[in-house]
Amino acid sequence: GGGMSGGAVAEEVISLTRGPSGLGFNIVGGTDQQxxxxxxxxxxxRIKKDGAAYLDGRLQEGDKILAVNGKDLKDLRHKDAVELFRNAGYDVSLKIQRRLQPQNGPVSHRGDGESSGLSLAALLVPGLALAAAAVWVVLRYRQRM
Structure with a gap:
């Protein structure tokens, strides 16, 4: 097989110590249930709350698990993969691959029509009030003469 090039991926090795409830996560996948x-x-x-993986904090839902204790998880049936996790012992080393999110700049929010309308009104209203007052004063002043 040739090396696959494509999206950015990060491989990481995580060591977990099996807790009372096991490793504390569920897996999906395998040749028979892709x-x-x-x-x-x-x-x-799924990562179970307060389980070993959850407390460790590095493993994320959606991570791909490439190997358990150095054993490749390639082309295994689901139950064979589960067996590997079951029999992995107390200290388990997981080689995982994260899908890196594409780096996008900050999301620019389009100006909400409302807020810009409000600020415009806030500027206009005092101006209008002043103009009206000025007109009223001028008219009063004229009448007196």
Whole structure:
């Protein structure tokens, strides 16, 4: 196979210590139940609150798990992958791959019609009031003469 080039990906190795409830996350994927079509990789589907992975904080839902304790998770059936996690022992080393979000600049919010309308009114109203007062004074002044 040739090296696949494409989106930016970051590989990371995370060591987890199995807690009372195991590693504390669910996986999806495998050759027999592909999570993404034509992709039999194993993905983290859910991280259980207060489990080992949750407390560690590095593993994220949606991360792809490439290997467990150095054993490749390539082209395994789902239950075989689950077995590998089950039998991984107390200290488990996970090689994962994150999908990096494309770096976009700050999202520019289009000016809300309302707020710009308000500020315009705030500027106009005192001006109008002043103009009206000036006109009224001038008219009064004229009448007196």
């Amino acid at each position: 999570y993404i079509s034509n992709d039999s990789s194993i993905y983290v589907s």
